Amino acid sequence: MKARTMKRHLLDSFKSMKRNGWMTLAAVSAVTVTLLLVGIFLTLLLNMNKLATDVEKDVRVNVYIEKVATEDQKKALKKVLEQMDEVDHVELKTRDEELDDLVGSYGSNFSMFQGDDNPLYDKYVVSAKEPTDTAKIAKEAEDLENVTDVSYGKLTVDKLFKTLNTVRNIGLVITIALLLLAMFLISNTIRITILSRSTEIEIMKLVGATNGFIRWPFLLEGAWIGMFGALIPIAILTGVYLPIYSKFNSALTTASFSLLSPSPFLYQIGGVMLAIGMIIGALGSILSMRRFLKN
Amino acid sequence: MKARTMKRHLLDSFKSMKRNGWMTLAAVSAVTVTLLLVGIFLTLLLNMNKLATDVEKDVRVNVYIEKVATEDQKKALKKVLEQMDEVDHVELKTRDEELDDLVGSYGSNFSMFQGDDNPLYDKYVVSAKEPTDTAKIAKEAEDLENVTDVSYGKLTVDKLFKTLNTVRNIGLVITIALLLLAMFLISNTIRITILSRSTEIEIMKLVGATNGFIRWPFLLEGAWIGMFGALIPIAILTGVYLPIYSKFNSALTTASFSLLSPSPFLYQIGGVMLAIGMIIGALGSILSMRRFLKN
Amino acid sequence: MIEMLNVYKKYPNGITAANGLSVRIEQGEFVYVVGPSGAGKSTFIKMIYREERASKGTIKVGDFDLITMRDKQVPYLRRHVGVVFQDYKLLPRLTVYENIAYAMEVVEKNPRMIKKRVLEVLDLVGLKHKVRMFPTELSGGEQQRISIARAIVNMPRVLIADEPTGNLDPDTSWEIMNILDEINRQGTTIVMATHNSQIVNVMKHRVLAVENGRIVRDELGGDYGYEG
Amino acid sequence: MIEMLNVYKKYPNGITAANGLSVRIEQGEFVYVVGPSGAGKSTFIKMIYREERASKGTIKVGDFDLITMRDKQVPYLRRHVGVVFQDYKLLPRLTVYENIAYAMEVVEKNPRMIKKRVLEVLDLVGLKHKVRMFPTELSGGEQQRISIARAIVNMPRVLIADEPTGNLDPDTSWEIMNILDEINRQGTTIVMATHNSQIVNVMKHRVLAVENGRIVRDELGGDYGYEG
């Protein structure tokens, strides 16, 4: 194809969009609404996924220290724990701190045990590098000296992992379903607009246009419709996500949770929406024309 | 309008749907996909709402009994509690049971306190009729005889209520947004199909048809498209919800949680989808025609 | 019956297609409208059933004042005016039968009568065997005849025909002209734009010659007058 | 140039519109196709540029064998055949200029040449002042002339015209006929379906009379022959 023919197709696609006025508007707004939906849900789902991962990472092993252990022994134990391959870091929590926590959540029934009456143990809180290594760490820690007991909520952790995996899988299914749905709705909209232009295509063929020649402007038009349909959702998403992100993250300073950082995330999701809009727009256009071009 | 004219419009709407073949199919499938989305999300949201309410209902007040209280005094206390207006029912939980719970969740550190060493109190677990009455019950219970302490996790409950309310509000917003979106997509699809039929409408006017005469078959056609578009989602939803319901509810026998019972729920949501499809279909049809009928 | 006084029509693109038309057509008259391509014949004709609205002037058709009338009344005007359109304007998704019946359903005639009358006019234009076909399955001349059949099916008081024989062979054209003549004899006013000089010269009626949106000649029993 | 042998055409609805056509048209000939409405003239003509495919028989146009050719080749056939359609077939969303230019863009002519040539043919059909208008803003005869202009813009080796003067007044018709005659003199084969007996009788060329899908007469310099 000659360069000037490509230029012609480009101009033609813009002209056609403009002259189809209402139809273009209706198609663009359908794409807009669909992609807005996709954008919002993708953002929610991906962030849920992120938070789930954060929660997982937050699982720790409690290593209870014998009451008879000396300070040096405690230090040695800490070192050993820290030198384990799977361990990220180790924190001390004294029995007094722990009792405070309990009293806090269980009412004042335990306050009488303050000081030496405290029935609890000091403990090291060990964070694993990989949440799945928790069990292994616990096992190894059990055999260490000065350790009276190890706990990591076997049940709780297993349950949590299971739940999070379910959440993630459901999220994935919803995401895929949503993307398919968006693709369907967008290409369907384009299909309807093309159905209504079958006579036009017919005439083009009758005056000697090849299928390729007819297809290009429609393909481009579909892509532009998808593109314009993606712009508003991208703008809205950016405008809404940024303030939410900064608010949410400043509220969660303490914890190891955070939303996805806007810098790659918004570009990524914007790219996805633009790609969906344009590719599906163009493809939908081409595919809907097949019937009319078959001769 | 004469009855035979109405009959004519009815027949005409069916004929037109049939003869518009691909266009009708495209419109119906757009409605189908949209309503499927709405149906799935409405089901999820409404059930989340139901579960949230169930959780709320599950909030209880712990009334701790003085260790010195006799069996008779305990019984009297129970009676008083049961006779409060806001109270639904009252259950005894002995300190031994409670210790078992604690040992269960806190490792074996408390096992040494078995029997008379047990530092805990017996307690009555009081369920309120209305979750919001929890605070009131707690307050009244505090002044009763033989009561050493009352707790209901003021913070936890308040937080829970707040969280659930947020969940519910977000759910409501999403529901409304989704309904609006569905309405927009459906009426937009209908609009496009009508845009492509402007010449037809033009001709009808030229041979003397009144606006009403032209409108009726289009209105009906829009309604049928909406109706057919609602049928598949309703079928899918019914087919998927029933097994999930029975599975989920048999898994949750113990708790006071349950999904919405299919008997009114599926009818309701089916009705909503059918109504959205048909009303929006018909309305979308009429509204899109306005421009062409203005003369 | 039809009365125009100083009628102007300027299209949105700036073209003036009626440039001070004044004419009076009585009930029962048969009028040819002739003139070169683009002269304004169709515009003149379209203003009679208000497909186009005049920009200026007075137009009256029967009891209807087309300038002051409300949009709501337009369908009732059109029920008194049968129109054969230059481009046929058949409904593409209706069969031949349904296309003609549509014009009768609009006035809520009863179904049995519709059936009888539709077959009658189809027979008249010689296309009874095509009842079940769609417009796209017809030849140009056949579509034109369906348009004619639809225009006369309600026995309107005014029949407007824009180039009704443009796609017909001379034999068929004469058959159609005889039908129109017969209808005219029964009292229907006929206004017909045409390029067919033979018809105008042989079947003598009043001739309005239009050029550049003006009536340049108005003769009873006149000639076509544009012979090459 | 154009060769048909025992060509049959049965439409999906069961109507046989070509019933064993055999004809040979040489390069440079001028052929009228006449016959009553619905005789099969348009069908005959549509088979030459393969808008319709024959159900049976052989059709050859230039080097193209229309029966065995692949769909992919059809556009190249059509570039050698200019067509004036009975229903004009203008692209509604393109202006007059763009409609005609489209036929040249399809063959990737260079833009400057397109501009020059389009204005040239527009001038030829007398509508240079309507370049920027859309088809809906034109009168019937004007649309027909645009269709003619588009058909000749690429100087095709074969020109097919289906009722090219159906909506034109006699003067304009003669102008168009003179243009066609001139094109024919330059070597273009012309096949023209028409109901205009005056033209056929005055501008003498070969006449093919079609009735019921059969060629019933084939005369060099013949008459229209269907006079009422």
Ligand SMILES: Nc1ncnc2c1ncn2[C@@H]1O[C@H](COP(=O)(O)OP(=O)(O)OP(=O)(O)O)[C@@H](O)[C@H]1O
């Ligand atoms: N809808 C329109 N918008 C703008 N201009 C128009 C419109 N319809 C017609 N015209 C212009 O008005 C003039 C008269 O058109 P009209 O259709 O009345 O001519 P006509 O006499 O019927 O011609 P023909 O014999 O070719 O049908 C023409 O120049 C035409 O271009």
Ligand SMILES: Nc1ncnc2c1ncn2[C@@H]1O[C@H](COP(=O)(O)OP(=O)(O)OP(=O)(O)O)[C@@H](O)[C@H]1O
């Ligand atoms: N697409 C089609 N499908 C079915 N039948 C058709 C189709 N096109 C034409 N016909 C039928 O084939 C026959 C011949 O039609 P054709 O258009 O060739 O006639 P014609 O000679 O051009 O007539 P006219 O002078 O009225 O244009 C007619 O009876 C018509 O009804």
Ligand SMILES: [Mg+2]
């Ligand atoms: Mg006209």
Ligand SMILES: [Mg+2]
């Ligand atoms: Mg024909």
